[in-house]
Structures are given as structure tokens and as C-alpha cells.
Amino acid sequence: EAGVVQSPRYKIIEKKQPVAFWCNPISGHNTLYWYLQNLGQGPELLIRYENEEAVDDSQLPKDRFSAERLKGVDSTLKIQPAELGDSAVYLCASSPGTSGRADTQYFGPGTRLTVL
Amino acid sequence: ILNVEQSPQSLHVQEGDSTNFTCSFPSSNFYALHWYRWETAKSPEALFVMTLNGDEKKKGRISATLNTKEGYSYLYIKGSQPEDSATYLCAFIKGGSEKLVFGKGTKLTVNP
Numbered sequence: 582e583a584g585v586v587q588s589p590r591y592k593i594i595e596k597k598q599p600v601a602f603w604c605n606p607i608s609g610h611n612t613l614y615w616y617l618q619n620l621g622q623g624p625e626l627l628i629r630y631e632n633e634e635a636v637d638d639s640q641l642p643k644d645r646f647s648a649e650r651l652k653g654v655d656s657t658l659k660i661q662p663a664e665l666g667d668s669a670v671y672l673c674a675s676s677p678g679t680s681g682r683a684d685t686q687y688f689g690p691g692t693r694l695t696v697l
Numbered sequence: 698i699l700n701v702e703q704s705p706q707s708l709h710v711q712e713g714d715s716t717n718f719t720c721s722f723p724s725s726n727f728y729a730l731h732w733y734r735w736e737t738a739k740s741p742e743a744l745f746v747m748t749l750n751g752d753e754k755k756k757g758r759i760s761a762t763l764n765t766k767e768g769y770s771y772l773y774i775k776g777s778q779p780e781d782s783a784t785y786l787c788a789f790i791k792g793g794s795e796k797l798v799f800g801k802g803t804k805l806t807v808n809p
Contacts (some may be wrong), residue, residue, distance in 0.1 A: 584740060620777065621721055623701070623786055623799025624741075637795060672741070683729045683790075688741040 583607070583690035587673050588645055593695045600659035602692045606655070606675030613650055615658050616672040630656065633676070641653060660694075668696045701708040701789045703800035710777050711808050717773040718803040720787030728790040730770055730782030731797060732761055744772075744785075777807040 616624035
């Protein structure tokens with residue numbers, strides 16, 4: 582079974598540029614998550630989707646971040662414009678949605694963003 | 698603000714040593730605790746999901762215990778191997794929430 586796929590793995594951009602990250606969850610997983618991991622910190626949830634609906638986006642900085650999950654499968658996270666403080670690892674995860682809050686979340690390898 | 702604390706922050710052991718580290722979380726309103734292993738340049742890998750006080754789970758040489766009344770979980774690695782080198786993350790879910798709150802992790806280095 583293929584795992585969660587993310588691309589790109591690494592991205593270097595200059596500040597004020599836009600950037601987008603793509604995630605393809607495990608087939609059949611209804612729930613998709615985007616996390617932000619700053620250096621030395623644990624991952625923090627940005628947004629959670631149940632199918633195509635964003636059910637928790639309370640931690641997403643909506644002035645510059647946006648996300649979509651059209652058709653309830655793959656998802657894109659965008660930053661426009663990027664700031665120096667956005668340098669971090671962006672992780673995508675998915676879960677089957679069968680055990681509710683005790684569901685195991687399966688993570689992709691992340692995208693490491695560097696903003697210069 | 699939920700605090701999930703992990704200790705130690707980092708740990709160096711010799712191959713063959715057994716080791717353990719701690720995850721502390723709020724003891725009230727507990728729902729579940731997750732453990733993940735994250736090797737450099739790879740995806741975080743789920744180890745355990747624990748929901749019941751007194752739970753003990755095992756996967757090969759790795760095991761975990763859970764005490765929800767006092768708010769801690771221990772992760773044990775028996776006979777550490779270099780391939781166990783990784784950051785071990787715990788994540789807490791409180792009752793009524795859908796959100797995992799992660800600790801900062803314990804970075805384990807096993808020297809051959």
C-alpha cells in the first residue's frame with residue numbers, strides 16, 4: 582500500500598514569493614491533515630479535512646495561507662506571500678476515519694521550506 | 698493551553714543498552730495518547746495509540762505504558778540498535794477535541 586505522498590520534498594524561495602505544497606493521502610482515507618513543524622518543536626495542526634470539508638482551520642493563518650481539498654482526495658496548501666518565519670517543515674497526514682479520535686494518523690515525509 | 702512535555706530532550710546510548718523516556722500530559726479530560734517515531738528524512742511512523750489507563754503496548758523491542766491518572770506515558774526500548782536512532786514524539790488528545798497536541802520529542806542516538 583502506498584503511503585502519503587508529498588511534493589516537493591524541499592523548496593527554497595525568496596520572501597514575498599508564493600509557494601504551494603501538494604499531498605496525496607492513502608487511498609480510502611477520508612481525513613486529511615496539514616501540520617507545521619518549526620525547528621525544535623512538535624508538529625502543530627494547521628487544518629483538518631473530512632472528505633472535502635475543512636472541519637478545523639482555526640490554526641490556519643488565513644491572511645496568507647490557504648488550502649483546498651477538491652473532490653476529497655488530494656490537497657494543496659498555499660502560502661502567498663511567504664515570510665521569513667514560514668521556514669519550517671510542512672507535514673501532511675491522513676487517517677481512515679474509522680476510529681474517530683483514536684485513529685492512527687499516517688504521515689508523509691514533509692516539505693522542508695526555506696524562505697530567504 | 699495544553700502542555701505536552703517530553704523528557705529528556707535528547708539521549709545518547711550505546712548499542713545494546715535499554716532506554717526509556719517520558720511523555721507528560723494533562724491528567725484531566727484524557728482521551729488518547731499517540732507515540733510516533735521520526736527518522737531523519739523519512740515520514741513519522743505511528744508506533745502506538747493508547748486510550749486506557751494501565752495500557753501496555755509492545756512492538757518488537759519497543760513498548761509503552763500509560764498512566765492517565767497521573768498524566769504520563771513511558772516508552773521503553775530494549776537492547777537499542779543504531780536503527781532505533783530517531784526522534785520519538787508523543788501526542789495527546791483531550792476529551793471533546795479532535796486535535797493531536799504534540800510534544801517536542803526526544804531525540805535518541807544509538808552509537809554502534
